Amino acid sequence: MGDVDLGLVEGQGIRVSDADGNEYVDAISAEWVLNLGFRHPEIKQAIVEQLDVIDYVSPVFENQTRTELAKRLAELAPGRLEKVLYALSGGAAVEGAMHLAMRTTGGSDFVCLDAAYHGRTFATIGLTYVHPGMVEGSNKGLDRYIPRQMRVPNYYCYRCPLKLEPETCDLACADLVDFALERGHTNGPAGVIVEPYQANGGMVPAPDGWLARVHEMCQAHDVPLIVDEVQGALCRCGPMFASERSGIEPEMIILGKALGGGLPLSATITVPEYSELLDWEYGFTEAGNPVACAAGLAMLEVMVRDDLPANSEAMGEILVSRLEEIAQGSKLIGDIRGQGLMVGVELVTDKATKEPACAETDLVMGACLEHGLMVGKTGPVFGQNGNVIKFKPAVNVDEQDIDEIVTLFGRALMQVEATL
Template structure:
């Protein structure tokens, strides 16, 4: 019988030894001790259906046996050398990414997190263009480093009192709460057109790149209209500005395609990725067209980036995703989830908006006057946890329920989720 210290002792040690920025969900949190595909288990033996996937990380499921075996085999053979020595996994992984990423993306630099990947992409864009300014979107999230925070358009994550300069923010395509008080499609994508105004009026004209997420995860699952990014790209191309697509949350089958930008039929100049690439092993990467990548010639390294174990985990993850067509399954299951949520919306007026693609769905909870239902969101998370179902929350006001389950979840699991959510929503009076 395993002995666990339990939630209360973890909280005590957390208060004493962790920097307090490391927050946690729930008023009554549990200690998670084990995972198996779409399920998690706590120290008391209770099972939970995971509908958040460690924030869009374990797309292939917790402790996936095939991926775990690849990791263990590699750990027992060669764990670390750094990129100053030749190993095979890193080049095989880069080759696979060149095959799987859309468009002409070809050459990759590996690191250990999405934050590092976005830092590296920004550096590469500056090297290629000779410019140093950037444009980002309101409600975007691009990392916890100094530059990543400065590129982030969510005040709760901008904890640096002296952010990096030379960054301008464009209105995002938040159609439910249009920042320009317009309505799609009559708006003629005014939010995208505003990017040109920003280039002309708020920058020096020396803009290296624009950062975008195909779906803004932390921003509240903001999902632009399908013609939005084509307009954005045409504006950027006219001014010689690169498009950096942050697929840290959206990549690797999550939205029903291997990469979310495929829905929009727009080619990134540089793509960043992390999270689901190695199904839980720390990883980050940025991939670029060859002519862009080839300007980065001065020495660069990431001590642990693309190490043999991480690369083995990533290769096994890509193999599992493609062998089991998890992107295709995410598209089918995502429709089941979205259709079920629409039924609940007709029954529960607290559901203001439902948005997303594949198994990346957000449900914005609001009062009758459309103000955010923040307290109710926390209540729902706690009650669903008590019923053995884990969901997330995000958005500037943290009033958006986030559904990002492992892609190995089943239709039966989703019906269980929807039935329990229906019951919990019925407990709310607004």
């Protein structure tokens, strides 16, 4: 959402209240952390039951809840992804994947994409889009700690960096990954790290076939494809894991944000051949906390039992359809794109030139809050703070919830467009 002067004090489901008693419909799942909404009863029960048994177990000891979550993730993950490395944040989990890849391949250079977001730790800054705050930090010497990366143009069919058309491009942007693996490294390639859906990069889904082609390139160069699903997994893009949409079995998948049901928890799931680390090479004292693991395990069971992958797909289709109806009479909506309940609405001042409507996006964000709706914003990439509205409601919403979200957004958009 950006920085707003708003103190939140209570939440239930997709609704949250501020300190003044105003209620809002949360269409971004509390910054995409609560995929089942606020205070889900079964997650709450799992947390309480775990606290009644034991609230912390050091990673040097075994713990049943921690082990059960790892086993469940391995059961649900595609292919041979069966080893789990816990961490506390998405960025830390990305670093874990980097450790695993470098240890196995012997290389140290990673291929990543423009407009990617993989975290703000010292290592992951080198893989992430260039944000002014990061540049300032780099100028103060942080770049000494940033590992080498090979950045290639990202997929973005609405604004193709290569100035090509999606109908005839033959996924030319994917071929640049192969070029980087072949010639762009100095210390040997260690892997390719990508998002299947660039959320912070503009709410942009990978084109059909893109991820599969990149995976073939990784296999040809004997390096892992590391899929960062911190934002896209756990039914957010439809399937339990976003990369399932491409039919691939990557060497690693990174999870975070929603994994702990609102508590700090992240993980790297990997195939056995990329699971070796030296003693003390990587780890966190509170990683895999049993309370967070209990919350994550309860969340997964609800998702499986209630078939929330199917619900995310169905509700996402309805959300996009209703937004497209609004777009027909809109001055500002240039593009609508999404997978499951990961949906972006790009606002432009001119639909022919696609000039980003950054100031107008700020006005729409403010109007949404006035009408009791919380949405997010992003891309491209945060120039003048962005021009893409984010919709990421809880994956257990129903059609009535979608109708309410779209109605409130439509009112806010109409209010702003009436002044243009």
